[in-house]
Amino acid sequence: MTGQCSICLSDWKDPVCIPCGHLYCSPCLLDYIASSSEDGYTTICPTCRAVFPIVSPELTCLPKHVHRYITPSIRRVYLDNTAVQSLQQKLATSQNQVKNLQKESERLMLFCEKYQNAAEVHADGEAKARLEIERLTRLLRESRVATAEAAEQASEWRERHGELKKQVEGASKNHSRKRASTSQLTDDSLSTSTPMTPRRRIIRDLPMRNKKKLKRAEPDSQNVRYSRFPLSDSE
Ligand SMILES: [Zn+2]
Ligand SMILES: [Zn+2]
Incomplete structure (x- = not known):
């Protein structure tokens, strides 16, 4: 007291x-x-x-x-001063605690600022990542659509290829059949003593010099048949 x-x-x-x-x-x-x-x-x-x-x-x-x-x-x-002394001791202890708590508060404040900055950086990164995810999702959707269209086009081309292949096969069969029949006809015409065509006659009537040239340029008998092929058609 x-x-x-x-x-x-x-x-x-x-x-x-x-x-x-x-x-x-x-x-x-x-x-x-x-x-x-x-x-x-x-x-x-x-x-x-x-x-x-x-x-x-x-x-x-x-x-x-x-x-x-x-x-x-x-x-x-x-x-009785014991109560006062104890109160003074409590006061000193409390003041020390206050000082310690202030130091702790400052330390926590530093941590708080540090983590707040880190949280802001993290939030920025998260936002960017979200945007990137949206962009990639959009790209994926577009590429899926493009893939489906390409697959559809590929199936169309495959069908067209099959049709063309069939046409080519049919044409080559017709051509070979026609060629076989034509070659038979040519052979028959060459083997029999047919009268000389006007063209052959013209070739024989050429002068000697030109005839030699023609002889040199004249193909073998098999090629003659093929070269005559359009002439026989015209006849
Ligand atoms: Zn009094
Ligand atoms: Zn006094």
């Missing part, structure tokens, strides 16, 4: 208590009584103006069994 003396306005020094309950320093109260008592037996409290006696009866003149009922008006007070 701590407090201030209302006379000297300082902490109590050797505190004493008067009957009204107010506390003063022992030297301050003695000086006050010496200067304030008018009759030398009583005086008033400097705080509440209550009258209190300043003399004590002489106990030696009184019987012993009444001594315990006689109490002096000014009594020494012993203040």
